[in-house]
Amino acid sequence: MAQFILSLPLWQLIRTLGIVSYVLITIGISLGLIYTFPWWNAARKADAFEVHTFFTNTGMLLGILHGIITVIDPYMPFSWSEVLVPFTAQHSPILNGLGTLAAYSLLLIIFTSDIRHLLARKVWHLMHLLSYPVFVMSFIHGYFVGTDTGTLGWMYLISVLIVLILTGIRVALVRAPKTNTAPHS
Numbered sequence: 001m002a003q004f005i006l007s008l009p010l011w012q013l014i015r016t017l018g019i020v021s022y023v024l025i026t027i028g029i030s031l032g033l034i035y036t037f038p039w040w041n042a043a044r045k046a047d048a049f050e051v052h053t054f055f056t057n058t059g060m061l062l063g064i065l066h067g068i069i070t071v072i073d074p075y076m077p078f079s080w081s082e083v084l085v086p087f088t089a090q091h092s093p094i095l096n097g098l099g100t101l102a103a104y105s106l107l108l109i110i111f112t113s114d115i116r117h118l119l120a121r122k123v124w125h126l127m128h129l130l131s132y133p134v135f136v137m138s139f140i141h142g143y144f145v146g147t148d149t150g151t152l153g154w155m156y157l158i159s160v161l162i163v164l165i166l167t168g169i170r171v172a173l174v175r176a177p178k179t180n181t182a183p184h185s
């Protein structure tokens with residue numbers, strides 16, 4: 001079994017999982033933002049929430065798998081402590097530390113969402129706001145440490161634009177004065 005795993009193209013697998021994880025997290029965060037927009041009906045909103053959860057959870061799992069495989073990869077192996085303790089890696093400690101912090105923050109966001117019914121809304125919301133740093137950390141980590149950035153610069157650009165635009169719309173909607181739709185008596 002160990003022989004089989006070591007015969008896999010692990011370096012390519014690390015890179016592919018990193019990129020797929022980043023894309024899924026970007027889509028998950030974008031759907032989280034879109035989900036808060038006021039033009040959904042209840043059924044669609046529930047569906048959007050399911051899809052949002054699916055993308056963020058899968059992105060987190062693939063991101064963690066991507067980090068774990070760096071330990072068994074013989075090309076540039078990381079120790080468990082380098083992966084688990086942020087900013088202790090021999091290679092690019094800051095950039096790899098951001099990957100570890102992004103994974104921990106995602107775990108915290110997803111865990112606090114799962115036990116949301118036990119938490120004050122403010123606490124859950126505060127944890128959920130970590131999604132923005134998660135995106136920034138994943139972007140800096142992937143863009144600056146990745147081998148494939150040269151060919152995938154467009155993908156990073158599109159992802160940043162999408163999240164910036166949706167965040168702008170979200171902020172504008174929150175700041176917009178509420179119109180009173182109650183019928184006049």
Ligand code: HEM
Binds near residue numbers: 070103
């Ligand atoms: C959710 C968390 C994470 C995300 C979204 C993520 C995403 C990415 C992305 C997009 C790349 C670029 C791949 C490429 O261009 O080929 C990458 C590369 C890399 N990541 Fe992560 N990562 C995460 C966590 C981690 C962790 C915990 C570690 C372990 C320290 C790690 C180690 C690496 C390494 C060593 C590379 C360089 C691979 C290469 O040379 O291309 N990442 N990551």
